Structure formats: C-alpha cells, structure tokens
Amino acid sequence: MSDILPLTIGVLPTHNHYGLRNTQALAGVSHVWQDFFARALAEQLGDTPDALAAKAPAPRDPAVEPSEGADLLSQILTQRECDVKDTEIAPPEPLFLPIAELETELLPPPPVPFAAEEIVAQQRQQNFENGWVRPIVVNAGQPLPEPGPAPEPKPLHLPIAEFELDLLPPPATPYPTEDLLAQQKALDFDYHWARPLILNNLRLAA
Numbered sequence: 001m002s003d004i005l006p007l008t009i010g011v012l013p014t015h016n017h018y019g020l021r022n023t024q025a026l027a028g029v030s031h032v033w034q035d036f037f038a039r040a041l042a043e044q045l046g047d048t049p050d051a052l053a054a055k056a057p058a059p060r061d062p063a064v065e066p067s068e069g070a071d072l073l074s075q076i077l078t079q080r081e082c083d084v085k086d087t088e089i090a091p092p093e094p095l096f097l098p099i100a101e102l103e104t105e106l107l108p109p110p111p112v113p114f115a116a117e118e119i120v121a122q123q124r125q126q127n128f129e130n131g132w133v134r135p136i137v138v139n140a141g142q143p144l145p146e147p148g149p150a151p152e153p154k155p156l157h158l159p160i161a162e163f164e165l166d167l168l169p170p171p172a173t174p175y176p177t178e179d180l181l182a183q184q185k186a187l188d189f190d191y192h193w194a195r196p197l198i199l200n201n202l203r204l205a206a
Contacts, residue, residue: 114122
C-alpha cells in the first residue's frame with residue numbers, strides 16, 4: 001500500500017505509477033488482438049491462398065441433399081394449397097341446470113309403500129328375532145343366570161255382561177211386518193189343517 005502515491009489533478013509522474021503501467025500493458029494486448037483479428041479477416045476474405053473463401057464448396061448429391069430452398073419452397077406451396085377455413089368462436093352459452101326441487105317430474109318416483117299385512121309380518125319376525133333368536137345366539141355357551149323371583153299373581157278380570165253392555169252381542173234386526181204376517185199365516189195353516197190331517201192318517205195306519 002505504500003507504493004500507491006496520492007496524486008493531485010494535472011500531475012503525471014513516471015515513477016511508481018501503477019495506473020500508467022496498466023495502461024501500457026493494455027495497449028500492448030490491444031495491438032496483439034488487432035493483429036489476430038486482421039489475420040482472421042484476411043483468411044475469410046481470401047487475401048491468402050489458404051483462405052476459406054477461395055475454396056470451392058464440395059459438390060452435393062441431389063438425391064440425398066435437395067437443392068437449397070427446394071424443400072422450403074415445396075412446404076410453402078403445400079401450405080398455400082391447403083383448404084383453410086375460418087373457425088367462428090361463439091361466446092359460451094349459459095348452462096341450464098334443472099332444479100329438482102322446483103321441477104318435480106325430475107325427481108325419482110316414490111317407492112311403493114308396504115302393505116299392512118307385510119308390515120305386520122315384518123314386525124312379528126323382528127320381535128321373534130329380538131326376543132327369542134338373538135338372546136339364544138348371544139348367550140350360547142355362557143352360564144345360565146340365576147332365576148329371579150316369579151311375578152306375583154294378579155287378580156283375574158272377568159267382565160260382566162250385565163254391567164258392561166258393550167260386551168253383549170248386538171241385538172237382532174226385527175222382522176218387517178210383511179214377514180211376520182206371512183209366518184203367522186203359515187203357522188195357522190200348519191196347526192189348523194196340515195197337523196190334524198197328518199195325525200188322523202197316522203191313527204188309521206196304526
């Protein structure tokens with residue numbers, strides 16, 4: 001750090017001035033690169049007998065490598081002969097979503113209800129399984145519980161028809177007047193004509 005000297009503006013010393021040395025070194029390198037670029041440009045332009053521009057290009061086989069631009073031209077012509085049609089892009093239409101709550105015909109049909117006989121049969125089967133089959137299956141192999149006290153006897157309720165009129169059979173329907181007259185006429189005929197005649201015949205036969 002002691003070799004770097006503070007300089008004032010306008011003073012160009014030649015002793016221990018690194019800035020001057022760097023400038024001189026860069027100037028030499030710049031001359032070297034200028035010579036290299038000049039030689040490379042001369043080889044490209046053909047100033048020397050070994051220039052790349054002076055060499056003739058190698059012949060090409062048209063069966064393997066087509067002529068320059070032929071494949072591109074054929075592609076362009078093929079694209080021009082294509083039947084190009086414009087596709088119209090329409091805006092999206094609103095989607096109709098039916099609402100089953102408002103349109104009842106879209107709902108699935110309601111299930112057919114069970115008949116009363118089927119409901120009674122199902123309830124009996126369920127009571128049988130819960131009250132008889134299930135306890136036997138669950139308690140299989142388990143020790144039997146100790147029996148508890150038996151239920152106390154309850155007084156037997158015997159309904160009395162004299163006091164509970166709803167237990168009596170319904171009264172018979174009375175006969176109409178015409179039926180009563182016809183029965184009475186037939187009864188009078190049996191007692192006053194047919195019965196005495198039959199008894200008299202029996203006495204004669206005996």
